[in-house]
Amino acid sequence: MSRSIPNRDESFLRKALLQAQKGFGATSPNPLVGAVLVKGGKIIGCGWHRRAGLPHAEIEALHNARQRGWSAKGATLYVTLEPCCTHGRTPPCTMAIVTAGLRRVVIGAVDPNPQHGGRGFKILQNAGIEVVAGILGDECAALNEAFNHWIVRRTPFVTVKAAMTLDGKIATAGGESKWITGEKARAYGMKLRQGSDAILVGVNTVLADDPSLSVRPSGGKPSSACAAEPARLRRIVLDSLARTPVTARVVSDGLARLTTIVVSRFAPANRVAALADKVNLIVAPLAGSNRKNHNSKLDLAWLLEKLGAENVTSLLVEGGGEVNASFLLGGHAQRVAFFYAPKILGGRSARKAVAGDGAESLGRAIQLREVAWRKLGGDLLLTALAGRPDSGAARFGPGALTGKM
Numbered sequence: 425m426s427r428s429i430p431n432r433d434e435s436f437l438r439k440a441l442l443q444a445q446k447g448f449g450a451t452s453p454n455p456l457v458g459a460v461l462v463k464g465g466k467i468i469g470c471g472w473h474r475r476a477g478l479p480h481a482e483i484e485a486l487h488n489a490r491q492r493g494w495s496a497k498g499a500t501l502y503v504t505l506e507p508c509c510t511h512g513r514t515p516p517c518t519m520a521i522v523t524a525g526l527r528r529v530v531i532g533a534v535d536p537n538p539q540h541g542g543r544g545f546k547i548l549q550n551a552g553i554e555v556v557a558g559i560l561g562d563e564c565a566a567l568n569e570a571f572n573h574w575i576v577r578r579t580p581f582v583t584v585k586a587a588m589t590l591d592g593k594i595a596t597a598g599g600e601s602k603w604i605t606g607e608k609a610r611a612y613g614m615k616l617r618q619g620s621d622a623i624l625v626g627v628n629t630v631l632a633d634d635p636s637l638s639v640r641p642s643g644g645k646p647s648s649a650c651a652a653e654p655a656r657l658r659r660i661v662l663d664s665l666a667r668t669p670v671t672a673r674v675v676s677d678g679l680a681r682l683t684t685i686v687v688s689r690f691a692p693a694n695r696v697a698a699l700a701d702k703v704n705l706i707v708a709p710l711a712g713s714n715r716k717n718h719n720s721k722l723d724l725a726w727l728l729e730k731l732g733a734e735n736v737t738s739l740l741v742e743g744g745g746e747v748n749a750s751f752l753l754g755g756h757a758q759r760v761a762f763f764y765a766p767k768i769l770g771g772r773s774a775r776k777a778v779a780g781d782g783a784e785s786l787g788r789a790i791q792l793r794e795v796a797w798r799k800l801g802g803d804l805l806l807t808a809l810a811g812r813p814d815s816g817a818a819r820f821g822p823g824a825l826t827g828k829m
Contacts, residue, residue, distance in 0.1 A: 433530050436460050436467070436502040437560050440532070443472040443481065444504045444567055449618040450475050453735040455568040459485040459503040461496055468494035482507055482517040486524055497525035504564040506535040506557075509544040518547045528554040532564030536572040570619075570738035573758060579732040580739035582756055584748050584810070585616055586777040587763040594745065597773035599632045608801035609763045614639055616761060617657060620740040622731065626747040627663035636673050637742075657682065658736065662747060664688040664710075664722055666695035675702050686722060706730065724756050749780025752790060757810045760792065764804045 437460075444458030451457075451473050459481035461469035469492065471484020479487070482503055489496050507517035507529070521529060529548055534557065535541040548555050565572060570581035587605045588594045595601035603610065617623055617639045629635065637659040659674050659682055666687045668675060674683045683703040687696060688710055699705060708727050710720040731739065741751050751757040762777070783789045792808035799805075 432465075433502070433556060433559050436462055436500075437504070437530060437532055437564075439467070439470070440481075440502045440504050441560065441563060441567065443470050446472045447474055452476070452621050452737050453571070453574070455505055455571040457481040457503065457505045459501060461485045461489050461494075461499050461501055463494065463496070463499040468492060468499065469496070477514070479514060480508065480517050483514070483520055486520060498527045499524075500528040500530060501526050502530045504532040504560075504567065506531050506533065506541065506544045507548070508535070508540070509547050510540060518544050521548060522551040522553065526553055528556070530556045530559060532558075532560050533568070534561075536565075536568075537575050569759075574732060574737035577732070579728040580621065580736045581758050582728070582739045582741060582751060583616065583620070583759040583761055584741045584743075584751050584757045585613065585761040585763075586742070586748060587613065587765070588777040589765055589767040589769045591768050591770060592777050593769040593771070593774040594777045595632075595775040596769065597771055597775070599775070601633070601775075604767065605763045605765045605803045606801040609765070609803040609805065612800055612805065613763065616740055620657065620738045621736045622658035622660055622738070623740045623742060624660040624662065624747070625741075626743045627661055627665075627667050628746070629742070629744050630661055630663075630668055630672050630674065632744075634673050636677065638679060659683045660731075660739075661685050662722055662743075664691065666691035666699055668699060670698050670702060675699065686727060688722060721750060724750060724754060728756060745776040745779030748778050749782075752778055752810060753780050753783065755811065760806070760808055760810050762806045763800070764806065766802055 440458040440460045442458065443460065444456045446458070447456050454473060454476045456473065457480060458472045459470065460467055469485040469487075469489025471479075471481050471486075471488050473479075473481045473484070482501060485501065486496055489499075501521060507521060509516045509518045531545070535544065545555050545557060573579075573581040586594055587609065589604060594604065623637050625635065625637065637657075639657055659679070661668055661674060661683070663685050664687060666685065668685055670676065674680070675685075680703050684706055685699050685703055686706045686708050689707060691707075696705060706727070708730075709723045711723040711725075712720055728739070741747065741757065743751075752760070790810055792810060795806065795808040797804055797806055
């Protein structure tokens with residue numbers, strides 16, 4: 425397999441990356457993939473994967489070339505992810521590539537699925553097609569940070585998001601929190617929601633703020649991407665005792681079918697029945713050895729496995745301090761997205777972004793890795809990997825959150 429990195433190959437693969445980004449927020453549980461078809465130094469076709477069940481990027485590029493009157497025979501295909509070689513909702517792309525008579529295929533990232541990775545390369549090579557792999561590999565892998573984690577671990581890639589003052593407060597002691605950050609930071613928060621399969625909060629957030637937990641178009645002008653997003657974003661509320669009011673927005677609005685309330689067996693039957701009539705309910709076990717105590721926390725590891733089995737590849741946690749602490753200090757989060765406003769709130773009773781019992785010592789503190797900062801108006805955004813290097817946190821850099829979408 426060739427591993428040369430000519431400048432021309434990198435240039436065309438960057439164009440394929442731009443194609444892939446057009447599917448942002450729409451392809452789950454499939455990855456983002458873009459493809460560009462080149463012949464005689466000229467782009468003759470391009471495409472991206474638009475949605476699960478629809479043609480893959482390679483097929484879209486081949487169709488695009490035919491529509492423009494070009495033959496793909498002898499052309500070079502640039503694709504951000506190794507072409508699939510198995511029958512799924514669609515036929516294998518390797519078969520279409522071979523049938524089209526392509527001369528060369530340049531691939532960014534290897535298929536992260538351990539059962540399939542590398543097989544596409546071999547099929548193409550055995551058909552006499554030159555394969556170049558690894559160009560812009562890190563950037564192509566970063567594009568699918570959540571998918572890469574889910575396809576290996578079968579649990580969602582968890583991002584904990586919080587907007588706070590410089591001293592780490594998300595609300596006053598009385599609960600006032602709108603708005604800590606400015607418009608640009610809030611718009612970027614909406615982008616994080618748009619790219620997620622599900623959003624999770626605790627019941628205290630519902631009781632205090634009655635949030636809609638949907639994707640709102642920035643600037644009040646609906647875009648084609650954001651307009652379709654509320655029909656897909658799943659809303660999850662951790663509520664062990666079923667305290668969520670039936671009048672709450674996530675229960676009573678037009679998207680109630682996308683809401684899941686996670687309760688424990690200690691939840692009163694009448695409250696459970698009232699909620700079950702309007703939304704989805706999950707009865708989750710309690711964590712720890714003392715499962716007879718109704719004050720015990722829900723088992724997040726169990727919940728993440730269940731969500732992963734339901735094709736939730738990415739989960740955005742926007743909880744209060746206790747929920748954020750449960751995910752972070754419990755080792756269930758892979759990434760943080762912390763927005764900092766140039767404000768100082770102070771106060772012993774002001775609400776913290778991360779609460780809980782805290783780390784017992786500095787040696788037990790979460791050491792963030794691959795830290796990236798971004799300025800959003802007057803605010804700052806910090807993104808970083810939160811898991812230990814051996815915890816399953818994908819090491820694909822900050823591109824999925826800090827790059828252009």
